[in-house]
Amino acid sequence: KNQVEQSPQSLIILEGKNCTLQCNYTVSPFSNLRWYKQDTGRGPVSLTIMTFSENTKSNGRYTATLDADTKQSSLHITASQLSDSASYICVVSANDSGGSQGNLIFGKGTKLSVKP
Amino acid sequence: KAGVTQTPRYLIKTRGQQVTLSCSPISGHRSVSWYQQTPGQGLQFLFEYFSETQRNKGNFPGRFSGRQFSNSRSEMNVSTLELGDSALYLCASSSSGGEHNEQFFGPGTRLTVL
Numbered sequence: 001k002n003q004v005e006q007s008p009q010s011l012i013i014l015e016g017k018n019c020t021l022q023c024n025y026t027v028s029p030f031s032n033l034r035w036y037k038q039d040t041g042r043g044p045v046s047l048t049i050m051t052f053s054e055n056t057k058s059n060g061r062y063t064a065t066l067d068a069d070t071k072q073s074s075l076h077i078t079a080s081q082l083s084d085s086a087s088y089i090c091v092v093s094a095n096d097s098g099g100s101q102g103n104l105i106f107g108k109g110t111k112l113s114v115k116p
Numbered sequence: 117k118a119g120v121t122q123t124p125r126y127l128i129k130t131r132g133q134q135v136t137l138s139c140s141p142i143s144g145h146r147s148v149s150w151y152q153q154t155p156g157q158g159l160q161f162l163f164e165y166f167s168e169t170q171r172n173k174g175n176f177p178g179r180f181s182g183r184q185f186s187n188s189r190s191e192m193n194v195s196t197l198e199l200g201d202s203a204l205y206l207c208a209s210s211s212s213g214g215e216h217n218e219q220f221f222g223p224g225t226r227l228t229v230l
Contacts, residue, residue, distance in 0.1 A: 108158035
């Protein structure tokens with residue numbers, strides 16, 4: 001069964017500190033992996049998209065890694081800011097030659113709180 | 117470019133009623149997907165429309181339906197509302213809808229069923 005598991009479920013850190021969020025998946029055949037940031041009451045916003053051949057991708061202070069062999073991904077946030085407080089959702093796309101978006105498998109997210 | 121817009125943003129209905137939600141995709145985008153988001157289940161795929169045709173459907177009962185118009189705007193309808201339908205309903209658009217295609221989400225419609 002295709003699944004995406006994220007850990008931890010929630011995390012509290014102090015402003016300025018770094019943190020790493022984890023995503024493990026059992027999705028086959030794999031197409032790509034996405035990380036989204038979702039502020040409370042808003043829609044998710046894409047941070048990174050990585051295909052099978054990419055193992056690192058950065059977007060400002062956000063760096064995502066992908067290990068396709070172990071089926072693990074991480075999202076590292078450096079020098080956290082109060083505005084980083086949000087839910088971070090890992091999404092894995094199963095390969096679909098039909099091109100449909102319906103093969104996206106969503107994790108339940110990690111809720112990050114950054115405190116001053 | 118304007119982003120994905122959803123109307124209304126908030127809605128309160130009672131059990132048994134029906135509701136229609138609207139989504140306007142980014143100009144030029146032809147794929148619109150709908151999702152239900154609840155605290156316990158996370159984001160769950162409802163259906164995707166591409167060029168006015170339903171291309172894929174999630175595992176939801178027939179009370180949930182949708183359609184897409186020639187201008188790519190999409191509507192989602194839920195009939196005979198149940199308490200468990202209370203959720204944030206998100207739509208997302210992408211240009212061609214391929215699995216490598218980035219999705220852009222709207223702000224969502226918060227539906228409360230009493």
